[in-house]
Amino acid sequence: MAQDNVSISAHKGTGSFILQRITALLLIPLIIWLLYGLVTHIGGDRAVVYAWLADMRTVLPMGALLLAMFAHMRIGMQEIIDDYIHTPDLRSMLSFLNSFFCVLVGGIAFWSLLSITFTA
Amino acid sequence: MVELTLPKNSKISRKGKNFPAAKGAKNLRTVKIYRFDPEAPENPRVDSYRVDMTGVSMVLDVLIKIKNEIDPTLTFRRSCREGVCGSCAMNINGANTLACTKGMDELGKGDLHIYPLPHQPVVKDLVTDLSNFYKQHAAVAPFLQANETPEKEHLQSHDDREKLDGLYECILCASCSTSCPSYWWNGDRGEEGEIKDEYLGPAALLQAYRWLQDSRDDARKARLDYLEDNFRLYRCHTIMNCTQVCPKGLNPAEAIAGIKRMMVERG
Numbered sequence: 001m002a003q004d005n006v007s008i009s010a011h012k013g014t015g016s017f018i019l020q021r022i023t024a025l026l027l028i029p030l031i032i033w034l035l036y037g038l039v040t041h042i043g044g045d046r047a048v049v050y051a052w053l054a055d056m057r058t059v060l061p062m063g064a065l066l067l068a069m070f071a072h073m074r075i076g077m078q079e080i081i082d083d084y085i086h087t088p089d090l091r092s093m094l095s096f097l098n099s100f101f102c103v104l105v106g107g108i109a110f111w112s113l114l115s116i117t118f119t120a
Numbered sequence: 121m122v123e124l125t126l127p128k129n130s131k132i133s134r135k136g137k138n139f140p141a142a143k144g145a146k147n148l149r150t151v152k153i154y155r156f157d158p159e160a161p162e163n164p165r166v167d168s169y170r171v172d173m174t175g176v177s178m179v180l181d182v183l184i185k186i187k188n189e190i191d192p193t194l195t196f197r198r199s200c201r202e203g204v205c206g207s208c209a210m211n212i213n214g215a216n217t218l219a220c221t222k223g224m225d226e227l228g229k230g231d232l233h234i235y236p237l238p239h240q241p242v243v244k245d246l247v248t249d250l251s252n253f254y255k256q257h258a259a260v261a262p263f264l265q266a267n268e269t270p271e272k273e274h275l276q277s278h279d280d281r282e283k284l285d286g287l288y289e290c291i292l293c294a295s296c297s298t299s300c301p302s303y304w305w306n307g308d309r310g311e312e313g314e315i316k317d318e319y320l321g322p323a324a325l326l327q328a329y330r331w332l333q334d335s336r337d338d339a340r341k342a343r344l345d346y347l348e349d350n351f352r353l354y355r356c357h358t359i360m361n362c363t364q365v366c367p368k369g370l371n372p373a374e375a376i377a378g379i380k381r382m383m384v385e386r387g
């Protein structure tokens with residue numbers, strides 16, 4: 001009977017389904033905050049922006065923004081890969097590259113933020 | 121990769137035939153119909169019929185009239201001719217629906233364009249092979265699974281019975297699933313007989329939800345376990361073509377959302 005196939009169900013998808021929606025909600029205020037922050041620093045020199053980035057009131061939302069954005073990006077790209085790439089090997093490879101890219105670039109961004117904070 | 125071109129030998133050729141109107145016919149309308157014969161060495165074509173619409177009310181009547189009076193080789197499936205059996209589902213003027221319940225008065229004035237259900241293997245003309253669609257229906261175990269056998273019947277309160285309204289009426293015509301782009305991309309992925317990395321499609325998921333909602337059923341956990349899959353369930357991106365086309369007025373998209381809600385609630 002069909003339900004014997006349960007073992008081949010991947011038992012996944014719900015986690016990223018929830019995370020995709022939570023990060024989407026978080027990103028709405030965070031992106032507005034970021035745009036506001038950028039606009040108010042138009043014309044400011046490097047030192048001013050540096051000081052803004054090092055401020056704890058910036059670090060927390062910026063850190064949250066980076067985390068939410070890269071998590072959201074990874075899941076979104078994964079959806080596209082799952083939709084359109086039908087060769088299993090190619091799909092696995094692209095999924096790996098997608099995660100790798102998001103962790104790497106997100107990590108660099110996060111690390112840059114922290115290093116500005118702690119060196120300023 | 122995603123297939124953006126048609127498989128070999130399925131491009132529509134320009135060799136469609138024209139069937140002019142019978143002498144003295146009035147009230148004429150042009151009906152263009154997809155034709156494909158697997159035994160002929162030719163690609164599919166679109167034939168054009170000039171049909172006298174006097175006394176014709178439904179699209180199925182048009183097809184029957186063509187078959188009876190103009191071209192007996194035209195092949196299509198029908199049985200009940202009243203929207204109960206689901207056999208006459210096809211693509212009429214760009215939307216999947218039942219030929220027998222689609223009124224000519226709903227179709228405006230211009231030519232009629234009739235094609236088989238999209239993205240299914242064509243057996244002949246308007247007849248598609250729905251084996252995979254039925255396999256997906258079977259996969260959700262569309263029957264009662266109760267732990268105990270009651271002396272007489274499985275009882276259900278009126279309120280619980282009402283929860284099945286809008287779910288049980290599906291006639292498995294496949295209009296919804298074959299209108300869904302996600303189903304086109306991922307509805308036929310598994311090897312023969314198995315469902316792996318394959319989207320089950322709106323019709324099968326509507327039935328899955330119908331049994332998940334049934335107060336008499338005890339297999340809820342196993343059902344959810346089976347559905348919790350990146351492909352079987354989560355290829356639904358809420359495109360809503362399914363709900364738009366369902367000729368029975370059902371809402372598979374809402375049922376799928378219901379399954380996702382159950383997944384989230386159970387964590």
Ligand code: SF4
Pocket residue numbers: 289290291292293294295296297322323326365366367368369370372
């Ligand atoms: S839900 Fe509607 S469109 Fe889909 S198979 Fe059932 S009756 Fe047909």
Ligand code: FES
Pocket residue numbers: 197198199200201202203204205206207208209218219220221
């Ligand atoms: S002939 Fe039965 S649904 Fe159309």
